Amino acid sequence: MLGLGYPGGPAIERAARNGDAKRFALPRPLKGKPGCDFSFSGLKTAVRLAAEALPPGSLTEKDTADLAASFQAAVVESIADRVARAVVIFGEAYPEGKHLVVAGGVAANTVLRAMLMNTAAKAGLSFAAPPPALCTDNAVMIAWAGVERLKLGLVDGLDFKARPRWPLDPTAPKATGAGVKA
16 A cells, blocks of 8 residues: 555665655554454554645655654554553462463564563563564474573474364364364
8 A cells, every 4th residue: 555565574674764654643542441352454554544634746755754653653653552561460360370482473573562562561571572683484493482481492293183273272172174173
């Protein structure tokens, strides 16, 4: 929509550095709601509508920077709210928990990363994230995790059965096909 190219995350962050995050009033989806769910579909629509509200063919570099900054601020504020709620829920369920971990491409965003570090500190948790240079490629992140495990002497045999949909909760019922749970 803004002509920033792909991948969008780093391009948004670069453009946002020179933008006014308060110029466009974008929604903070699900902020203040119970639970940890989040969705950015309404936010993406709001960005599109804001861009379309500008005079046709007049999207300037300043407009793009301001929209990117406004978008980034909305995403970070929304995630901050959701993560703060998740940390409380996690703390109640796992009082021995000590870490907040972020990974994936989103972990490369410096604004989001700073917010998550602050959230972890406020909750008395340590913060862990891969180095930013390793956050933008899934294969690199997996390899890095493997190297870290190998350094600790943690090795696994290759005699496991591959499961394309491995549950996060090992006590969760196994899928029996087409979304039906046993």
